[in-house]
Amino acid sequence: MKEIVVLSGKGGTGKTSLTASFALLAGSSAVVADCDVDASDMHLLMDPVVKQKDLFYSGKEAVIDQEACISCGRCLEVCHFDAVLSDGTHFEIEPVNCEGCSYCARVCPTDAISMKPSLAGELYVSEIRSDANMVHARLGIGAENSGKLVARVKNEAKALAAGDSREMVLVDGSPGIGCPVVSSLSGADYVVIVTEPTISGWHDLKRLRELLRKFRLPSGCIINKADLNDKYADEIRKYLIEEAMDMLGTLPYDENFTAAMVQGKSILEEPFSESETAEQVRGIWQRIKAVVGLNKE
Ligand code: SF4
């Protein structure tokens, strides 16, 4: 089983639109994992039908037992995060502000404060219209530890793929190079970077490449909207050669991508499926399969 992670140094390069297209081309041979848990949007293109839902807990938060509280105010004094709310007699915790440091619990004279697991989000296993499973998640408002949730999503997807003898796990990763991206790279076989010919696209491609070098992961690049700026498209091509990265293909700026997204579709579906860009996307997917070693047919 191969694990292919699709990343972009910056947002807005078309990463998710392309990953959705690849998911449709992979069909039932893939389990799809939406690891962009801070701003997940694969579900908008994949029509998931949720089959299983789990709660995701991460870290701890303080809870006050009102029966045991004697309103001494010690918790309010020591909390550095404005997480204790009080009118002078009633004390309660605001979970969004609570960092789970346990300081209040340690100073409470009546042991009225306990530390409970903090609900950070929900994890879903769904069926999508490519006859595959998709694992996705929703991070709770103000919840942190998205790196841990990414790890949960990926591990669930890998277990499903292994159990059903699927060829691959196809991961839609987060933009940037932060903790969720690092988490999505663990165990990957190949990374597809979607970039665009802008100064920020080029700059963020280089940052991502530096990160991948540390993981010693092979990677290839798709230059999306390549005709928007010839200068930066050429700079990116030269950079890929210098870095010995695979050039997986270029795509033009094509308003069909946006039109398809507005309809909740990929560019491979009607009425866009016969477009030249759709054909190029199919070609890129074949190249990805070839470099990853999945071209058996
Ligand atoms: S420290 Fe304990 S007893 Fe004092 S106000 Fe806070 S919860 Fe109540």
Ligand code: SF4
């Ligand atoms: S656990 Fe820490 S952050 Fe949360 S209420 Fe207590 S002192 Fe404040």
